[in-house]
Amino acid sequence: MENCIFCKIINQEIPSYRVYEDEKVYAFLDISQVTKGHTLVVPKEHVADIFEYEEDLAAKVFARIPKIAKAIEKAFPEMEGLNIMNNNKELAYQSVFHSHIHLIPRYSKKDDFSIHFGDHTGKYSTEEMTAIANAIKEQVK
Ligand code: AMP
Ligand code: ZN
Numbered sequence: 001m002e003n004c005i006f007c008k009i010i011n012q013e014i015p016s017y018r019v020y021e022d023e024k025v026y027a028f029l030d031i032s033q034v035t036k037g038h039t040l041v042v043p044k045e046h047v048a049d050i051f052e053y054e055e056d057l058a059a060k061v062f063a064r065i066p067k068i069a070k071a072i073e074k075a076f077p078e079m080e081g082l083n084i085m086n087n088n089k090e091l092a093y094q095s096v097f098h099s100h101i102h103l104i105p106r107y108s109k110k111d112d113f114s115i116h117f118g119d120h121t122g123k124y125s126t127e128e129m130t131a132i133a134n135a136i137k138e139q140v141k
Helices: 005-010 054-065 065-075 126-138
Strands: 018-021 025-029 039-043 079-086 099-108
Touching: 005 025, 005 039, 005 126, 018 079, 039 065, 054 065, 065 099, 099 126
Parallel strands: none
Antiparallel strands: 018 025, 025 039, 039 099, 079 099
16 A cells, blocks of 8 residues: 555565565564564555454464564563554554554563553443443354
8 A cells, every 4th residue: 555654664665674574474673672572563465454354364464473473482582471462543552554463572570561451340230241242242243
């Protein structure tokens, strides 16, 4: 897609620190290394976000994640964890609208990365939980 920075990276029109490539995906270092080895995995086909994936493309792209995760772990054995993140839409912190999966190795609790879920157990009643589950269930195709 025109004017898509990640399409340009995939097409070698702008440089990147490539770590893996095959017919379906391109993986490269995030220019802003939250931690050492922070890698982005992108489908070569332009899809803006998770809502645009066909099942087959998702299967192929997400199937590559363990291979790349294992490579990062082997490259940096001092790593003690790995967060996998995929932001969708601006509210959820997506800033590049070519879908990508962040692999963020974790070395220390003091690195500049955090996810805070909090504990919301009990927020909804049993009936409300059932209604929420049903609302989604009815839409799964
Ligand atoms: P997100 O905020 O989830 O959309 O993530 C987009 C990521 O793309 C950010 O972490 C940026 O640092 C990264 N990024 C933007 N431009 C480039 C680039 N030219 N090369 C590598 N990473 C980039
Ligand atoms: Zn693109």
